[in-house]
Amino acid sequence: MAKKKQVKQEHDFSTYVKWFWGLFLAGLVFIALLFLLARFEVFGDMPDHTVLENPKTNLATEVISADGQTLGKFYFNDNRTPVGYEDLPQHLIDALIATEDARYYSHSGIDAWGTLRAVVKMGSGGGASTISQQLAKQLFHGEGSSNIAERIIQKIKEWIIAIRLERQYTKEEIIAMYFNIYDFGNNADGIRSASRIYFNKEPRDLNIKESAMLVGMFKNSSLYNPRPHRNPIGTRNRRDVVLSQMEKYGYINEAVKDSLQSTKLDLNYSPESHKEGVATYFREFLRDFMKQWIEDNPKPDGSKYNLYGDGLKVYTTIDSRMQQHAEYAVQQHMPRLQAEFDHQNTPQRNPTAPFLGLTQSEIDGLLKRSMKQSERWRHMKYDLKKSDEEIIKSFSQPTQMTVFSWKGEIDTIMKPLDSMRYYKSFLHPGMMSMDPQTGHVKVWVGGMNYKHFQYDHVKQSKRQVGSTFKPFVYATAIDQLHLSPCDKLPNTQITIEAGKYGNTKAWTPKNAGGEYGGSITLKSALANSVNTITARLMDKVGPQPVVDLVKKLGVEAEIPVVPSIGLGSADLSVYEMVAAYATFANQGVYNKPVMVTHIEDKNGTILYQFKPESKDVLSAETAYVTVNLLEGVTESGSGRRLRHKGADKWSAVYKEIITGYPYELSNPIAGKTGTTQNQSDGWFMGMVPNLVTGVWVGAEDRAAHFRTITYGQGASMALPIWGMFMKSCYQDDQLNVSKGEFLKPQDLTIEVNCAKYDPEGQGDASPEEDIPEELEF
Template identity: 90%
Template sequence: MAKKKQVKQEQGFSKYVRWFWMLFLGGLLFVALLFVLARFEVFGEMPDHTVLENPKTSLATEIISADGKTLGKFYFNDNRTPVGYDDLPQHLVNALIATEDARYYSHSGIDAWGTLRAVVKMGSGGGASTISQQLAKQLFHGEGSTNIAERITQKIKEWIIAIRLERQYTKEEIIAMYFNIYDFGNNADGIRSASRIYFNKEPRDLDIKESAMLVGMFKNSSLYNPRPHRNPVGTKNRRNVVLSQMEKYEFIDEKLKDSLQKTELDLNYSPESHREGMATYFREYLRDFMKQWIENNRKPDGSKYDLYGDGLKVYTTIDSRMQQHAEEAIQKHMPRLQAEFDHQNTPKRNATAPFLGLTESEISGLMKRSMKQSERWRHMKYDLGKSDKEIEASFNKPTQMTVFSWKGEIDTIMKPLDSMRYYKSFLHPGMMSMNPQTGHVKVWVGGMNYKHFQYDHVKQGRRQVGSTFKPFVYATAIDQLHLSPCDELPNTQITIEAGKYGNTKPWTPKNAGGKYGGNLTLKNALANSVNTITARLMNKVGPQPVIDLVKKLGVEAEIPVVPSIALGAADLSVYEMVAAYATFANAGVYNEPVMVTHIEDKNGTVLYQFKPESRDVLSAETAYVTVNLMEGVTQSGSGQRLRHTWASKVPVYKEIITGYPYELSNPIAGKTGTTQNQSDGWFMGMVPNLVTGVWVGAEDRAAHFRTITYGQGASMALPIWGMFMKSCYEDDQLNVSKAEFEKPKELTINVDCETYQEEEENTLPEENIPDELDF
């Protein structure tokens, strides 16, 4: 009986064993079947070999400076620029391994022990996804579904893709891909953008605690957002968990862990957006350049390049160090100049502020024209179909807005029409630097704040150039008449009769301050911007040869063929002026400005290489003599404040003069310019290997300084040039020349005449300050 019972027990046990093995093997077969079905895309499309080899991710176009720095990027949603494994510091990799996948180097895509633990603990002990699985998820199907069946099939697809990724790539390549694919928030797509945005450095320069913070964000970058007013405390706590994991797996010791956990996040938040950062106006010019290039070029398969997703690299001529110096000079000078302008244009001092010389009806007309030129008007008129009456009413309806000020943005409620008038009170800068020998543009500053002022005052804007046009007249006269800087002409009024050069009325220009008498050398006359001497030269050569020369110097603007252009009545851009002046510094050879040297695709294949365009315009002798004339401006004319300290002691200047003393002792050729009613201030300055032009003025010419004391080029524009050059000379890596301009071997024109010195230059009461008024 007992034996029979034992047999029955053994039979019952063997039945359970059989059932166990049947279920176990059946489960294995079922899982295998699921893998086979997934492999044959029953549960949805799977990436093939080609897709795995070239996973499709949007890569931002990167703008690279001449000195190898990233100036900015073009992207729609993904601000991603991939880096290789060798560009990742080892502690960053260690932090990832310790936190996300401690057995990473010992599995082939699936961590069996981790998976078993997750099944036994029903997920309470943490997930079992390897780095390879997480990469597969990021690349090919994103966030998991809430449906259990779909989650299971997605997990199976993850496993298959992870195994295939491990076969396709090395462990190091998978780690690099994972860092490059992740979205760290705040436009920080991939590790390179994240390290630049959160810490303003390249990935290779991250320290341990910075690396730990970024790895901690892999858990949930939306939750662990380190920015103030988001979740810096939670992010710090998560970073400390990563540091603990690094200590657990012996990547760091306990002492270092404890010390790092006590530190703050120490962010250096540097947002990367299209309207912020360095060289914003240049980047916008470059966007148009690239769009035109893309229209005329195709990929090998005939499709268009994608500026925002193909990962192009655009190598530019801009020097990030010079660009930084230029932007800092503008940020120092413009607020002080603006403060003086605002002081002169209070309602008490100027009832029509910020405009001068306009009646209320003229101002009303000006504002109405500005309304019709605005983006608000365009949007409401053409996108929303509103009537003119409705649109005008909207300009008088108070609305919430953020406006620019030099002390920071202001959140306010204001009528759009009032905000337009407020913005018209601002003075704006435009600045460009160029190497005259190569044509490479080194600096491009189109304004003071691209977020609030999108108009580019380097290439888009054209304004009257004032006395900066005079060197073109002098160069024409030197070229045609073989004149010397030492030649003298009478400083008396001259009238060019009506009809002589197409002018409909007699033209009799006046000197500023009514100063006449005696003879002046050409060098003295240009240094002190004497209008009568320039008019006499124009009378000798005529306006057409001057215009012909200016056109050869790259100026495309229409210039009227009348004698009065001698005093700068023409509207030209900073871009045109710098390129033209550069020809004088380059021995008479014009080089078309170059902004892009070459373009590469994401694989480094060169798609575009610039071809220099140059032409002979003047003889080397004429160019050198013209430069010699302009050296007199900084030796004895309105540009002499670049060399002396007196201006900082003159009461009328001390509030706006910035960067003093410049004390530049090297050879400098240049020309200041001031236009009618002090609406525009210019300074064009040259050394042998760098030509820089600066313009300052308001959006509307009716907004200007009342007097020439502050409204001349020497006060408005020259200080920016002086501070910029001073900074460039203090930066030894830039190699900006301090040498003399190269003299032609065969110079037949005498340039060694006495340098004119202003009387009483050390006292300089206001009436003796060098005049720049051209009309």
């Protein structure tokens, strides 16, 4: 009996062994079959060799400045700009390996020990996914399914893809791809965007604790989000876990770990959005430029480039340092100027504020026209199909909104109609700088806050230019009549008869100061913006040659051929004015402004290379003499406050709106202020040999303006921005803004040294020494 029992037990045991090995082999065959079926795409598409070589990821178009800085990006959902492995600091790579895949360099895509540990511990000891598997998931699958069977299939696919990736790429390339593909939240797609957005630096400049924080976010970027209103404490704790892992695997020592864990996150949050950052108005202009370029330049296969996904690189002429100096000057001057404007337009001082000289009926009409131009009107009219009566009524219904102020955004409840009137009370700037020799645009400030004011005052806006137009009249007279800055004309009123130049009315301009008598040199007349002298020159040459010259200088706007244009009645853009003035500084050669030097695809292939467009407009002699005239504006005219050393009566009167004063600029500067009727527009055009800059300031509607010329002139509204900008540029050792003389032609035949003829300056009008007011149109 015992023997039979023993034989039976041995039989049963061998049966169990057979079943075990049978099931084991069946499992292996089943797993192998699953892998085989997955490989043959029975469970869905698998990436082939070509797809693995060029995985589809949306890459943002990057806008790059002349000095190599990223100004911004164009993207829809993915703000991704890839970087190479060589651009990643070693401690960032160490943090990733220590935390995510300690045996990364010893496996071929699948970590067998990690997988076995995960199976035995049922996942409680951590996952088994390698960096290669996680990359496979990010590239081709995304988040896992809640269905167990689907999760198993997905895991098998990840294993296969991971092995293929290991065969296709080096370990270093896989690490770089993983850092580039991950979404760190807050539009931080990939390590370059993440390091710029969270720390405002390039990946190569990250320190150890910053690298640890970003690697910690790989666990869950939504949960471990460092922004104050999200989860900064959890993010810091996760960062400290990464630092502990780095110490565990010998990448840092315990002292370094303890020291870093005691520090704060030290974020420098710098969001990258289309409405924030540097050069926002320029970037929006560039978006339209790129859309047109894409339309005109298809790919070799006939398809169109994707501005938001093809990873183009647009190299621009903008200098990020100059741009920041310009934006800072605007941010410093405009709040002070606005404060004075608001002070003059309280309900007690001006019941129709911010408008002057309009009846209530005219104001109602102005606001109604603005209603019909608003986004609210468009949305309700065409999207919601509302009647005009319903839309107008909605403008009087209080609603919650966020409005702009110089002290920060304000959350408030306001009627849309009241908000329109509130926004119309703001003064706006427009500013552009250009290298006259190359045509490269260095600065583009289209406004003060793109999020709230999206109208560009560099190229889109055209405003009355006032006395900044006068140099075109003078240049025409010099070119035709060979006049010298030392020549004198009588400062008496002149009437240009009706019909003398076509179908024109009689015109008798007046000097703004009402002063007449004697004779004035051309240099003094332009410096002090004497209208009668400009009228006499216009009468000598006629309006048609002036218009012809202006057209040659790149102005595209229609200009009426009438004598009164000489005092600046034409509406031109800052863009046109800067390019025209740059011709004077470039010895009479006009260069069409250049904003983009070249465009590359994601592989560095050049797709576009700009071709300079230039033409001779004036002789070098005429251009130089015009510049010499304009130098007089900053030597003895309305621009001479750029030379002040402070502590004078002028600074005492204007102390509320002066910015960066005293400027104390002693180098040669050619310039011209401009002020239009009713002080609606203030201009300053300023030039040094290698930089021409134009500044305009004014309200959206011309009926909103200063009451008097004291604050409403170009020397008070626009010149301070130019002065502070140039002062900052000269203090920046990295920039090479000229302090030298304008280039004088060797064969100059026109005398520009007026001291030879009038040593004591007899007959010249002398501007006030305390509070200068320019004699403007």
